[in-house]
Amino acid sequence: MTPANDLTPSGAAAAPVVASRKRRDLLRFAALVGALLLFNFVGQQFFFRLDLTQEKRYTMSPATKQLLRDLKSPVTVTVYLEGDFPPAFRRLQQSVRETLNEFQVYGGANLHYVFVDPSAASTEKARNDYYATLLKKGLRPTNLAATENGKRVEKIIFPWATIAMGGKEKQVLLLRGNQAAPSDVRLNQSIEGLEYELASTIRKLAPGRRKRIGVVEGHGELNNAQAGDLLGSLQEYYDVYRVHLDKVPDLRALDAVIVAKPEKPYSEDEKFKLDQFVTQGGNALFFVDAMRVNLDSAARGGMLSFPYQLNLEDLLFKYGVRVNPNLVLDLNSGVIPLVTGMVGDKPNVEPMPWQFYPLINKFSAHPITRNLDAVYTKFVSSIDTVKAVGIRKTPLLFTSRYSRVLPSPVPINLNDARLEPDAKLYKQSFVPVGYLLEGQFKSLYANRAKPGTMQFQPAASPQARPGKVLLIADGDFVRSEIDPKTGNPYRLGFDRLANTEFANRELVLNAVDYMLDETGLIAVRGKQITLRPLDKIKITEQRTRWQTLNLVAPLVLLGVFGVVRAWRRKRRYANF
Numbered sequence: 001m002t003p004a005n006d007l008t009p010s011g012a013a014a015a016p017v018v019a020s021r022k023r024r025d026l027l028r029f030a031a032l033v034g035a036l037l038l039f040n041f042v043g044q045q046f047f048f049r050l051d052l053t054q055e056k057r058y059t060m061s062p063a064t065k066q067l068l069r070d071l072k073s074p075v076t077v078t079v080y081l082e083g084d085f086p087p088a089f090r091r092l093q094q095s096v097r098e099t100l101n102e103f104q105v106y107g108g109a110n111l112h113y114v115f116v117d118p119s120a121a122s123t124e125k126a127r128n129d130y131y132a133t134l135l136k137k138g139l140r141p142t143n144l145a146a147t148e149n150g151k152r153v154e155k156i157i158f159p160w161a162t163i164a165m166g167g168k169e170k171q172v173l174l175l176r177g178n179q180a181a182p183s184d185v186r187l188n189q190s191i192e193g194l195e196y197e198l199a200s201t202i203r204k205l206a207p208g209r210r211k212r213i214g215v216v217e218g219h220g221e222l223n224n225a226q227a228g229d230l231l232g233s234l235q236e237y238y239d240v241y242r243v244h245l246d247k248v249p250d251l252r253a254l255d256a257v258i259v260a261k262p263e264k265p266y267s268e269d270e271k272f273k274l275d276q277f278v279t280q281g282g283n284a285l286f287f288v289d290a291m292r293v294n295l296d297s298a299a300r301g302g303m304l305s306f307p308y309q310l311n312l313e314d315l316l317f318k319y320g321v322r323v324n325p326n327l328v329l330d331l332n333s334g335v336i337p338l339v340t341g342m343v344g345d346k347p348n349v350e351p352m353p354w355q356f357y358p359l360i361n362k363f364s365a366h367p368i369t370r371n372l373d374a375v376y377t378k379f380v381s382s383i384d385t386v387k388a389v390g391i392r393k394t395p396l397l398f399t400s401r402y403s404r405v406l407p408s409p410v411p412i413n414l415n416d417a418r419l420e421p422d423a424k425l426y427k428q429s430f431v432p433v434g435y436l437l438e439g440q441f442k443s444l445y446a447n448r449a450k451p452g453t454m455q456f457q458p459a460a461s462p463q464a465r466p467g468k469v470l471l472i473a474d475g476d477f478v479r480s481e482i483d484p485k486t487g488n489p490y491r492l493g494f495d496r497l498a499n500t501e502f503a504n505r506e507l508v509l510n511a512v513d514y515m516l517d518e519t520g521l522i523a524v525r526g527k528q529i530t531l532r533p534l535d536k537i538k539i540t541e542q543r544t545r546w547q548t549l550n551l552v553a554p555l556v557l558l559g560v561f562g563v564v565r566a567w568r569r570k571r572r573y574a575n576f
Contacts, residue, residue, distance in 0.1 A: 261475025281465025
């Protein structure tokens with residue numbers, strides 16, 4: 001029999017072992033807490049974010065980050081995309097939320113956002129009243145369709161956000177893109193443009209120096225009514241002036257000039273002022289017709305269209321482009337009203353396709369035209385490029401695959417719209433009708449005397465700066481139709497016969513932003529998110545298999561994990 005005191009040494013030896021193990025566990029716990037605190041401190045001092053997506057969809061541009069960091073007053077973003085949406089629409093909703101979350105990271109306490117469900121009212125009357133309030137703000141609902149599980153789903157949504165800052169409020173359309181594209185592609189295009197749409201609106205609301213734009217007049221250009229929506233749209237963000245070139249010494253006080261559908265020639269002195277403005281770093285937008293067209297004469301039996309003599313041809317040629325004396329016809333075209341018969345004692349007027357009104361739906365991938373909807377042109381001409389050292393020439397607009405070019409003189413008769421066009425004649429494709437020119441432009445008057453004087457102009461001016469020139473060979477591109485009942489201009493790009501608003505207005509505003517934006521924010525429009533759709537046929541064929549796998553596999557893995565864990569515990573403690 002073993003004496004009782006023989007157990008004392010063993011018990012005494014176990015006590016230090018237990019104490020040592022306890023001390024070790026406490027040290028480990030303290031080290032873990034200390035490491036977490038240190039990591040948290042370092043994370044607060046050195047902020048960084050990782051974007052592991054291939055196209056960096058969650059990475060804000062430097063211009064956007066700087067804009068948000070520089071906010072001086074609170075900005076509130078109200079998004080009307082809350083509610084129960086089909087999956088395709090939830091993707092847009094979630095992308096808006098993610099973008100605003102990123103904005104909040106850099107905007108801090110000065111940026112707040114809230115999502116609102118316009119249809120959340122308790123009664124139908126309250127819901128309709130709220131809809132009416134949104135409509136008064138200019139927020140138009142959209143009936144967007146998508147295919148989910150082989151079924152067509154439609155949803156009335158308000159794809160808008162309002163941004164309020166410093167007592168001012170602006171609306172932002174979140175659902176953009178090309179309406180002719182499939183719904184999933186259009187949603188993807190809208191997601192690509194979210195950062196720019198939101199950030200550019202905040203920038204325009206932020207206080208700061210407003211750029212100055214001069215709209216040239218005195219040569220038969222568009223009047224205030226015809227250019228009403230263009231002028232009103234620009235005046236929201238810029239100071240806009242009417243400019244007579246013969247009444248100002250120069251254009252140095254302006255940041256950009258617009259030449260909109262002139263019909264009379266420019267004098268050499270006026271052209272010299274335009275030339276000096278562009279070569280010294282100014283920005284110019286030319287919307288000019290190459291051919292003279294009178295629709296009244298065309299309706300009375302036809303006419304011949306001859307080239308305008310605007311005295312701008314050599315100036316544009318020096319900059320690297322030439323507007324050709326021709327007219328481009330396109331099978332993808334707008335319509336004109338024609339009398340097709342009589343209904344009782346009244347003429348029956350119907351819209352008929354008119355190939356002289358091309359609808360442009362092919363663009364370059366430039367930020368000005370990326371993800372743009374179709375634009376409307378009337379009597380547009382083709383543009384060629386010529387050699388101009390140091391000038392980067394970017395074609396922006398192209399006609400469709402089925403186009404035709406008629407050289408001057410061009411016979412025009414409205415009755416031709418009654419005839420079916422011969423598709424065999426439309427053999428030309430993707431004719432460029434709009435160009436952007438960038439670089440250091442060479443003066444047309446270099447090594448020549450200033451018009452009307454003996455002042456010799458040097459080969460290179462000491463004030464020379466890089467500039468930008470936009471040329472679209474259609475003066476009507478920026479002309480608004482007039483409402484015959486009220487006399488007020490429609491929105492730029494609105495065609496009342498087709499009851500459709502084209503993207504002319506958006507293209508012009510994008511172009512002005514591109515030319516005058518010193519922060520580089522417009523480059524965000526070039527952001528691209530790759531759409532990776534699933535194979536819908538395979539989804540239908542393999543639906544049951546994958547549903548079963550998703551249901552059974554987790555249960556099997558959980559069971560295997562439980563069995564292995566029980567076996568290991570039994571083995572470990574049995575040996576102990």
